[in-house]
Structures are given as structure tokens and as C-alpha cells.
Amino acid sequence: MACEQWQGDLDRYLDGELATAEAAGLAAHLRTCAACAAEVLERVQLKRSIQIAGTRYMASAELRKKISRSVTAKSKSGITGQWRLVFVPALALVVAALVLTAYLGQQRTARQRIYGELVDLHVSTLASSTPVDVASSDRHTVKPWFQGRIPFTFNLPELAGSEFTLLGGRMAYLEQIPSAHLIYQIRKHYISVFILPDRAAEIKSLPSGTADRLSFRMESWTQNGLRYLVVGDTSEPDMRALAKLLRDAG
């Protein structure tokens, strides 16, 4: 199909509003047409710029408190004496459960702290005006950029035929260990992949598999002495698909 016929679909494609078959057709066209690919890149940049620029205003703590108080007071005002009979023992149970959770939680603190650190790195990187130090979708550009910057090497997967796009990479430090931080995109979601030597005790103690924190998902595994940590807010199948691509490449 000629480019003109695709032009009208580019925005809907990037907004995730094209049907699967149409999107696949357009994706195939993009792989062969530099002009349309450049056009898509420009639109992605524009979308990204709006997203960054648009997240701008923070409400004051007073307003937050005021709204929260007014909403909570109104929703709770319907609780009558009869309900209190149920709520008070329930509340006691909740408190007991919280104490127990806090106790058990201490054992997981180190793990949670690292998960928290990963989410922070992921979010703060995306919020940055320059999220990546090497901006390229070509793994043969991104991987060599890390040479001399990190004391290990790794392989990156070929993404042709998948819905993932490599946006680039940057240096990160986890538990004072220099790490490679790669950013992938699928539809409108961004996924961070951290790769580092599996040597710090805290890193080693992380279990392999899936975890959730603040609605972010994490996949983690060790391969050839390297620990892979994948963080994002996309669906579980997407996370697994990216993890599989990385595993197969490594």
C-alpha cells in the first residue's frame, strides 16, 4: 500500500486505536518505509513532549487535605449505631492484621527497599526531560554505548516482529553497582530493564519471578551471572513477552 494511504492512520496507530490487523499492516509498512518511519518518530517525539510538558501542576497539601476530609466525612456519615457493632470488631481485626503484617514485613524490608528503588528509578527517569543518554532504537548502537561504562557486557534481543521498541539506554546505580538501564516501549507503556552483576547480597536475595509494587510489575531472573530486573506498568503478558525476548538473547 502506498504511503498516502497510511498517513491518515499514523496518529490512531500511535494512540493505540487501530484494530490489530490494521496495526500489523502499518507496522509492516513502517519496517520498509524510511519516510513513514521518520514521520512516526516525529509524532512519537511530539507525544512524549506533550506528556512531559503536560504533567506540570501539583496541588497544595492543604487542598489535598481539604478534599480528602470533605469526601471522607460525607461517605462515612451514613454509618449508624447498628453498623458500629460490626465495624468496631472489624477494625480491631484490621489493626491486629496490620501489626502482624508489619512484623512479617520487616523480613521483607530489604527486598521492598530495592523494589522501591527500582520503581523510583523507573519513574524519575521517565519524568526527566532527557530520559536516555543514548537515544536509539538500534540495539547495535545502544549496546556498544555501554562499553567502558559498565564492567560487563550483555546481549539485546532483535525486536522486529514484536510490538516492543527500544528507546535507548542510560547508566544507573543500584546498591552502588553500575548498571545498564534500558527503556523499551510497548503501545503507550514504558518498561525499564536494569542489568547488573548478581553480586550484592541484597540483589542476590531478590527472588526470581514476578512481583507487584504500587501497581508496577516486576520480572526478575539471573542469567550468566547477570541479574535482570524488568519494571513497568504494562500487562503481565507484555512483561513476560519482553522478559522472554531478553532471556533468549542473553
Add this chain to the structure above:
Amino acid sequence: MRVSEQRLSAASFEDLALPLFDQLYNFAHWLTQDKSEAEDLVQETYAKALRGFSSFQAGTNFRAWMYRILRNSFLGSRTGLKTMVVLDEESGEGLPTENVTPEVLLLEQANREMVQQALEGLPVQFREILLLCEVEEMSYQEISEALAVPMGTVMSRLYRARQALRTALRARIGGRHGM
């Protein structure tokens, strides 16, 4: 955030509405361009939504419903009446795209302020649809519910909003580099 019948009866207004606070405030501030007006607008939105919660229809989109209340409140305000312009939804389609090259945009990507100023300069209908699509990542369907316009209008307005932003950015980039 489509709320089922069952979930609606179980969840309180608080559980559904409070998590939207930050994004509603950001949106309100973008619309009003003023801190205290944005604060009033958010308070009014929550008060109206709380009163109207019993009439909220299960199975519809709660987030879009909240944005719709916020927007209607804004439209009824003095600033809202002043800033909304009449859009000719039919015209403007198929304009030739004169692109900023990717290289130029890449160079300028760091310049968040420039994009913010360009957004500020857009008609409020263009600004709001870009925010709903890019910042809130709403689907066209959700945007259509939030703005109370048909899907076709969402697509054409979004197209024109992007064109307008490109033009504004091109003017700014041109102005700065003497192109």
C-alpha cells in the same frame, strides 16, 4: 475505569474519586491557568460529584464522568466562558503537513518549557484534548465521554490540535534559531 454494578455498591465514592485528585488538579490548572481558580474548580468538582454520585450509572466510565463534571463546571465559570472559542469542527482536515524534522524535535526535546508555552497558547479545546490523550492516556472512547462529543469529533479535533501545536512549536523553534 469502568465500574460494574457490583463494584459500585461495594466501593465508596472516596475509593473511586480520591485517586484521581492529582490528575484532576493538573487538568484544572491547565484549563484555568490560575492556581486559586484551579483549586476552586477541583473543590466544586468533588462537591458536585459527591452529590451526584447516586445518579452515576454503573457500567459507565467513572474517570470520564469526573472529568466531564470538572469541565462543565469550568465552562460555567467566568474564565471558562471567556476562554472557550467556537471551533469549526468540519474544517481543517487534510491540511498539508509541513513537518518539523525529527532531528530538530530531538534537539528541542529537552525544552519542556517551550512545549508548555506552546500548549498554553493553544485554544483551550485543543489544550484539553491533548492533555486527555497524552497525559491521561485516555482512549478515544473515554475522551468522547469526558468531552461529551462524538468519536468522529475526538479524532478530527485531536488531529487539528496536534497540527496547531506543531505550528506553534515550529514558530518557536524558528524564532530561536533564526530559521
